Amino acid sequence: MAFRQRLRNRDTRGQKIRVRALKPFVRIVKRATPSTVSPSAPTRTSLFAFWIGSHEFINSMGEIEESKRVPTTGAGMSELARIPTHIEGLDENMQGGIPQGHICIVAGASGAMKSSLTFSMLYNAVLYGETSGIYVTLEQGKDSLRSHMSNMGMNIEDKRVSNRIAIIDLSDLRVQLDEQGMSNRVDWMGQLIKQLTTYRDAIGFELLVFDSLGAFFTLTKMENPRDEIFRLFEAVRRLGLTSFFICEMTGDEHKQFGEYGVEDYLADGVIHLVMERSGDDVARKLGVVKMRHTNHRLGYKPFNWKEEEQRFTIL
Known part of the structure; x- marks a missing residue:
């Protein structure tokens, strides 16, 4: 059964999967929606539709075998299964790539x-590997x-890719809930973990x-950032996923690898991208600051995009 069909089909099993995935959000929206709603305001039904519409799958995906978890004992660094970048x-x-199951910043x-x-x-791992x-x-x-990646030369319509990558767009749902003043009523952390598990x-x-x-x-209350981030990372780790969490570095000195300064300690790996300015020129450089279970070279090297090969290269 295809990827899109397994999430959206209307048979009994598909309905069960979809309802289970959407029920928490529908219940929250229903409880939070005022009894009097202006005609122009999104209703519970429109928010429900927003959640369904937020799942944009590049194409259908075939059956996917269960991934193998990274060995936790009895294996040396060179013996770990790795995902090439x-x-x-x-x-x-x-040593050939990122250890399978790692959480990387x-x-x-x-x-x-x-x-x-x-x-x-993600694109090349799917294009050249069975993942x-x-x-x-x-x-x-x-x-x-999609437009940006296509302009860079990545052929996202290639069936080897389109059948195995899904884009989940939560930006629309985020805006919709913000407009209704309901963002702070949703347990985003808990719901995200449930959705990924589903x-x-x-x-x-x-x-x-x-x-x-x-x-x-910005969506979730972080009363104890270290505990909350640990909760998210551990949930992803238990699912056996190899994951990449993008973090914006702000401030003049850009010395902190995340919003709260604990993300890099809790992650298995940190890939740091910097922009160095010399006069009117700007050079982008990449450095692997941290990668557990891996012998990696330290330091920062310039990198650029090779459109003809559809990949980045270290200079």
Whole structure:
């Protein structure tokens, strides 16, 4: 059964999956919606439709086998299953790639190409490997994201890719709930974990890109950031996913790899993208600050995009 059909079909099993995935949001919206709603205001039905519409799948996806978890004992670093980044010059200096099941932070300032680089890793991992993944976006809309990646030369219509990548666009739902003043009434952390678990159980996927943690933190109350981020990372880790969480680095000095300064401690790996200015010139550089269970080269190297090869390369 195809990927789109497994989530949207109207048979008994499909209905069960869809209702289970949407019920928490519908229940919250119903409880939060005022008894008197203006004609122009979104109703519970329109919000329900927004959640369904937020799942933009590039194409149908076939059956996907359960991914294998990373061995936790009895295996040396060189024996771990790894996911290649397909960034020329990086995998060769990182024992072949990122250990399967790792949680990685991709951090950098605005314009450092965090989304582009992370999407390219997902794209090429799917294109050249027997794997599948989802890209969750909370800021850039799915149409804008697809257009940007296509303009870079990534052929997202290639069936080897379109059948195995799903884009989940939560930006519309986020705006809709903000307009209704209901964002603070949703347990975004709990619902995100439930949704990922539902998708993993129902359709199966192995790679996760989350764009971005900063946008997500604006939606949820972070009374104890370290505990909440640990809760999210551990939930993703239990699902056996290899994941990339994009983090915006703000401030003049850009010394903190996340909103709260604890994300990098809780993650398994940190890929840092920097922009160095020399006069009128700006050079983008990449450094692997941290990667557990991996012998990797330290330091920062310039990188750029090779459109003809549809991948980044370290210079």
